[in-house]
Amino acid sequence: MDLSYGSRYDDFREEVRSFIETHRHLAAPDWDVSDRTKLQEWQQLLIEQGYVGRTIPKQYGGYGAEPDILEARIIADEFARAGITQGFSGQGIAYLMPALLAMGTDEQKERFIPPTLRAEMLWCEGYSEPNAGSDLASLKTSAVLDGDEWVVNGQKIWTSTAESADWMFCLVRTEPDAPRHKGISFLLFSMKSPGIEVVPLKTMSGTHQFNEVFFKDVRVPKDQIVGQRGDGWKVANLVLEHEREDLGDPNFTQQRLNFLIDLMKTETVDGRRLIDIPVYRDRLMQFQAEVMALRFNDLRLLSAKLHNKNATLASMVMKLQGCEVRHELEGFAIDVLGEHGLLYEDAPYVRNDGSWQANYMFNLGLIIGGGTAQIQKNIISERGLAMPREPRPAS
Amino acid sequence: MEFGLSQEQTLLQDSVVQYLNGAAPLDRIKRFVNNCEPRADDVWSGMVDLGIPSLIIAEEHGGIGCELLDAALVAESLGSCAAPVPFAATAVMVPWAIAEAGSDEQQLRWLPKLAEGEVIAGAAVTEAISTRLDAGVHANGDTLSGRALFAIDFEADVYLIADRDLSLYLVDADASGLRRRPLTTIDKTRRYGELVFENVQADRLPGSSDPEVCRRVIDAGRIILAADTLGASQRMLNKAVNYSKERMQFGRPIGSFQAVKHMCAEMAAQLEPCRAMMWYAAHAFDARPEEARLTICHTKSHLSEVGKFIARTSTEVHGGIGFTDELGLHYWFKRIGANRQLLGGPTQLREEAAMRQGLVEA
Numbered sequence: 001m002d003l004s005y006g007s008r009y010d011d012f013r014e015e016v017r018s019f020i021e022t023h024r025h026l027a028a029p030d031w032d033v034s035d036r037t038k039l040q041e042w043q044q045l046l047i048e049q050g051y052v053g054r055t056i057p058k059q060y061g062g063y064g065a066e067p068d069i070l071e072a073r074i075i076a077d078e079f080a081r082a083g084i085t086q087g088f089s090g091q092g093i094a095y096l097m098p099a100l101l102a103m104g105t106d107e108q109k110e111r112f113i114p115p116t117l118r119a120e121m122l123w124c125e126g127y128s129e130p131n132a133g134s135d136l137a138s139l140k141t142s143a144v145l146d147g148d149e150w151v152v153n154g155q156k157i158w159t160s161t162a163e164s165a166d167w168m169f170c171l172v173r174t175e176p177d178a179p180r181h182k183g184i185s186f187l188l189f190s191m192k193s194p195g196i197e198v199v200p201l202k203t204m205s206g207t208h209q210f211n212e213v214f215f216k217d218v219r220v221p222k223d224q225i226v227g228q229r230g231d232g233w234k235v236a237n238l239v240l241e242h243e244r245e246d247l248g249d250p251n252f253t254q255q256r257l258n259f260l261i262d263l264m265k266t267e268t269v270d271g272r273r274l275i276d277i278p279v280y281r282d283r284l285m286q287f288q289a290e291v292m293a294l295r296f297n298d299l300r301l302l303s304a305k306l307h308n309k310n311a312t313l314a315s316m317v318m319k320l321q322g323c324e325v326r327h328e329l330e331g332f333a334i335d336v337l338g339e340h341g342l343l344y345e346d347a348p349y350v351r352n353d354g355s356w357q358a359n360y361m362f363n364l365g366l367i368i369g370g371g372t373a374q375i376q377k378n379i380i381s382e383r384g385l386a387m388p389r390e391p392r393p394a395s
Numbered sequence: 396m397e398f399g400l401s402q403e404q405t406l407l408q409d410s411v412v413q414y415l416n417g418a419a420p421l422d423r424i425k426r427f428v429n430n431c432e433p434r435a436d437d438v439w440s441g442m443v444d445l446g447i448p449s450l451i452i453a454e455e456h457g458g459i460g461c462e463l464l465d466a467a468l469v470a471e472s473l474g475s476c477a478a479p480v481p482f483a484a485t486a487v488m489v490p491w492a493i494a495e496a497g498s499d500e501q502q503l504r505w506l507p508k509l510a511e512g513e514v515i516a517g518a519a520v521t522e523a524i525s526t527r528l529d530a531g532v533h534a535n536g537d538t539l540s541g542r543a544l545f546a547i548d549f550e551a552d553v554y555l556i557a558d559r560d561l562s563l564y565l566v567d568a569d570a571s572g573l574r575r576r577p578l579t580t581i582d583k584t585r586r587y588g589e590l591v592f593e594n595v596q597a598d599r600l601p602g603s604s605d606p607e608v609c610r611r612v613i614d615a616g617r618i619i620l621a622a623d624t625l626g627a628s629q630r631m632l633n634k635a636v637n638y639s640k641e642r643m644q645f646g647r648p649i650g651s652f653q654a655v656k657h658m659c660a661e662m663a664a665q666l667e668p669c670r671a672m673m674w675y676a677a678h679a680f681d682a683r684p685e686e687a688r689l690t691i692c693h694t695k696s697h698l699s700e701v702g703k704f705i706a707r708t709s710t711e712v713h714g715g716i717g718f719t720d721e722l723g724l725h726y727w728f729k730r731i732g733a734n735r736q737l738l739g740g741p742t743q744l745r746e747e748a749a750m751r752q753g754l755v756e757a
Contacts, residue, residue, distance in 0.1 A: 001464060001678045002397045009396075070396060261754070275754055278746075284754075285745035286700075289693035296398075296675045297668035303398035314671070317664040377660035378653070385636050385659055388651040 009070050016078040019049060027084040033122060033164050043087050043119040051075050052087040053117045056097070061114030069306045080251060090161065092116040092123030094246065095239040096169050099186075103227045103235050112188065124191070126156040126170030126213060127236065134375050136171075137180045137233065141215065143172035143187060145222065150174075150187060152195075152218040158369065162198045162211035165191050169239075175230050184232035189220040205361035206345075240371070247370050248322020250294035253329060256359070257291055260284065260333050263351065267337065274336050283332055290325050294318070313384045320376040323366045330360035398674070404465060408472045414441050415476035421723045427479040428583040428726075433550040434515075435479045443512030448486045453494060456506035463487070463615060467622040467677035474626030474734075477584045477726045481548035483619040484518035485509065488547070489555045492563055492612045496602030501565065505553070517551035517568075518616065519543035519590050523561050523609050524739055532592055534558045537599060539566065539592040545737065547616070549577060549588035556590070556597065561606035564597035571595070582733035584726055611680075613738055614691050618677050620734040621695040624702040625666070625673050627727045627734075632662045634724060635709035642714075649712075658708050665701045672697065692748040696741035702731040 005013075028035065028042040046052040047063060054072065056062020065071070079086040093116060100109055115121035132139035141154025152172055162168070167190055175183035191198070195218040201210040227235050264274040264284060274280055297314055304311035333356040334341035343350040344357050367373050381387040400408075419427075419438045427435050442448065450466050452458025466487050473482055490509050493501055508514040522531040522543060532541035543556060556564045566573060572595040577588040602608060636659050639650030649655050676694040679687040706728040710717040717724050735741065749755050 001399075001401075001674070001682070003678070003682070005396050265754075276756055281749050281754065282742060282745050285693075285696075285748050288748070289697035289745070292690070292693050293668040293672040293697055296671035299398045299675070300671040303396060307397060307399065309399060313663060314667050317667050320660075320664050321668060374653075374657070377657040377664075380660035380663055381656035385663060387636060387656050387659060388640065388648050390651060390653060391647065 005070055005074070009074060012071060013074045013078065016051070016075055019051075020078060020082045020084070024082060024084055028088070029085060033088075033090075033161075036119070039088055040119050043117075046087040047117060051079075052089075053093075056101075056113065056117060060109055061117050069302065073302055077251075080255075088119040090119075090122055090165075091125045092121065092167070092169075093119075095125065096123055099169075099235050099238045100226065102238055103231070105223075107223070108188075108226065121167055122161065122165045124159050124162045124165035124168050124211075124213075125239070126159060126168045128158045129155060130157050134372055136236075137184065139171055139173060139184065141170070141172050142176070143174050143185065143220070145174075146219075148222045150220040150222060150225070152187070152189070152215045152220060154215050156213045156215075157201065157210075159198075159211045159213050160209070162191070162213050163200065163209070167191060168213070169226075171232050171236055174232075178230060181233045182230045184236070185229050186226040186232040186235040187220055188224045188226065189218065193218050193220065195219070203361070203365060205358050205365075247366050248294075248318040248320070248326075250291055250298055250318075250322055250325075253291050253322065253326050254295060256326070256329055257287060259352065260287075260329065263333065264336060267351070269338065280336050287325065287329050287332065290321075291329075294322055294325065313380070316376070316380050316384050319370065320373055320380070323363065324373070327360065327363035327367055330356050330363055334360060398671070400468070400674070404468055407465065408468050410445060411442075411447070411469055411472040412475060414445060415472070415478050419476060419478055419480075424477055424479055424584060424726060425723065432479075433586065434481075438478065439480050439512065442480055447482070448512040449510035450486060452490050452506050452510045456494075456502060457510040458490075458506065462678070462682075463491075463618060463680045464674065464677040467618050467673060470619040470622035471626035471629075471673070474623035474628075474727075474730060475630045477627065477630075477730055479584045481515055481517075481551070481585070483616050483623075484546075484548035484555065485516045485551065487619050488518045488520070488612050488616045489516035489553075491615050492555055492600060492603070492608065493565075495611070496563060496600040496608045498601050501598065501600065505565070514553060515548060515551045516553050516555060517546045517548040518555040518612070519546035520555065520557040520563075520609060520613060520616070521545050521738060522559070523557040524613060525743060532556055532558045534560075534562065534564070534597070534599075535594075537597055538594045539564060539597045540594055541592055543590045543592075545578070546588050546590055547585075547737065549575075549586040554590060555612070556592075557609050557612075561603075561609040563600040563603035563609055563612070565600065566590075566592075566595055566597045570597075580733060581729040584730055585733070587733075610688070614680060614688060616738050617691050617695045617744075618673070618680060620737055621691075621698040622673050622677070624698045624731050624734045625669055627730050628662075628666055628669075628698075628702045628705040631705055631709035631724065631727045631731075632659065632666060635659060635662070635712035638713050649714075655712060658712055662705045662708055666705060669694075669698050669701055689748055689751045692739075692744040692751065695739070696744035696748070699735040699741045699744075703735060706731045 026042055028039045043052060050063035050065055053062035054065045055067045058064035097113060097116060100112060129139050129141060143150040143152045170187050171184050172187050173183050174185040195216040197214040199212045201212050267274050301311055301315055337351060340349060340351060344354045382389055418441050446459055447469055449458040450461045454460045490506060493505050509516060530542045530544045532539050532543050552568050554566045556566055572593040574591040575588055580587050639655050640648050642649045672694050676690040679690050710724060710728060716722050
């Protein structure tokens with residue numbers, strides 16, 4: 001056990017902190033892509049400092065540092081502590097770039113990584129289909145080679161940011177006669193290609209938007225495939241690994257817990273602060289313990305990565321547990337607010353801009369998205385506990 | 396930065412489990428319980444050979460000088476084996492208190508003997524944090540009167556006692572005026588009892604006038620109990636998973652049904668993060684005392700809740716056979732239940748956690 005990072009890292013932390021202090025007024029919000037100039041200027045500044053694309057090779061527009069897990073953690077911690085975004089980190093940067101680095105050709109890396117990193121090329125992810133959710137490998141959107149081009153037909157759903165994205169990375173079936181997992185390929189194409197239609201899909205919370213995306217004879221140059229024909233499932237799994245780690249992040253939940261403690265200290269009912277009501281306080285402490293356990297688990301995963309130690313089960317449980325506690329915590333806040341918990345959007349008397357209700361609903365989406373809770377339990381039991389697989393139904 | 400166990404620590408756990416698998420398998424536990432043996436001397440002597448009682452005692456007193464984390468890892472192994480041996484008091488709470496607050500003479504007199512396992516020490520400190528039935532001990536100079544319930548490692552040669560002011564005392568088991576009565580609890584793999592004092596001569600630990608010492612002793616005990624629950628819960632989960640792979644119904648192993656798989660996945664998902672939490676709490680006891688109490692309160696309360704869920708769910712996975720005395724799964728079920736209540740149940744610990752953060756109005 002050694003919980004200190006060491007003096008080299010302490011110096012590095014100081015450096016990040018003082019950069020943030022001096023430049024935080026320039027920060028662009030991560031989720032607002034309407035002011036692209038501001039976004040790209042902030043992004044450029046962070047790339048130059050090495051806080052974005054730190055380990056991306058210089059030839060692809062990155063900072064070119066050696067991978068260092070503790071440096072990466074320090075940067076993330078300090079930006080989170082300051083409450084500003086660590087640059088733009090859309091699906092292209094977070095999910096596609098690692099996959100491209102692992103499986104893309106040199107030409108693809110040179111063409112796609114630099115503009116993606118600079119937030120000049122924004123991406124969306126085309127995975128789920130109306131009839132391919134948990135059973136993603138049954139997807140039917142097809143791509144047929146016609147001369148030097150793929151011709152894509154079909155439909156995607158739950159595509160976040162499709163309305164603002166410039167490009168899509170997309171799973172398509174190219175080998176209809178191969179076994180299901182081996183018939184899928186990973187294509188990249190511009191959202192401006194003729195034959196693409198984006199239809200907004202409003203969710204229950206009314207605030208976070210997904211889309212349906214329809215493809216009719218969309219023509220994609222032959223070389224915009226990552227990996228070989230039929231490698232798509234492999235590439236997709238590289239992406240999903242990164243995605244699941246993000247969804248259950250307990251450090252975000254810790255911030256919400258801190259907000260909740262503040263709320264319960266200031267909000268009163270019958271002249272009593274909410275925190276002074278023993279049943280509420282007890283439940284609050286339960287959440288604190290649960291979040292604490294997940295944060296220490298996260299610390300264990302960080303250390304395991306650093307020392308190449310195996311912590312498979314500890315990492316498998318993060319999405320399931322992290323999303324569950326996130327959702328429940330928001331629901332508890334609504335409960336302690338009583339009737340005020342009902343208020344939403346711009347209502348008078350609404351607390352914290354209605355974020356408890358908005359997150360309560362949005363976080364239910366997180367329990368379902370990126371592999372449902374039930375799929376996570378299958379993964380934990382089959383891969384983590386080596387329990388027998390469900391027998392395949394006779395086909 | 397390294398947040399994980401060293402090779403030595405993993406080896407320590409393996410050697411304890413390996414020893415107990417041989418020396419205290421299920422039929423030995425059953426004999427201990429059914430014959431109401433006060434001590435399983437055969438099992439204990441092997442623990443002494445492994446150096447277990449000397450773990451946290453300083454080298455100058457014949458110990459190994461390890462940290463509380465190492466003791467907690469051993470406690471995890473003991474819970475995993477439902478080991479019928481004393482530990483929390485004799486190997487952790489009492490030697491820690493003597494080393495922290497004892498005079499040179501008290502240290503010389505007790506620590507080497509505790510390290511060699513020659514003397515077993517119990518601890519009766521629970522009235523210092525919550526009193527029921529008017530129990531409690533008061534001191535008049537060097538003599539104690541009153542009653543202490545739920546002495547841990549009850550079949551002992553000497554006891555650590557806290558009075559109502561949280562001062563600590565050592566009392567010989569055969570001191571005149573001391574009456575001892577075993578208490579029957581659900582957990583028969585360890586011994587608990589009541590101590591009644593009528594003007595009993597006691598040996599006060601001079602450094603214990605600061606009540607913080609007694610609170611730290613209780614902190615240490617709480618980590619050990621939480622770690623025991625971690626080990627017991629992990630063993631119950633493993634047993635459930637293994638059974639589900641063997642037990643056939645409807646022509647297939649029950650572990651291939653999603654209903655059963657999801658029960659096991661939920662157990663693993665709740666338990667696994669507790670491992671890192673226990674490591675941190677035990678490490679913080681020595682290395683980050685300012686964070687320790689809050690973390691320890693949450694670790695014991697949270698593991699008590701998770702342990703309760705696993706005790707129930709893993710028994711359900713076994714179906715009817717899990718409910719029988721014969722299978723013996725209930726020894727772990729009851730051990731988890733006992734750890735939950737001892738030295739503060741989850742609700743009490745959560746209230747202490749809130750107090751610790753200034754969330755409770757004075």
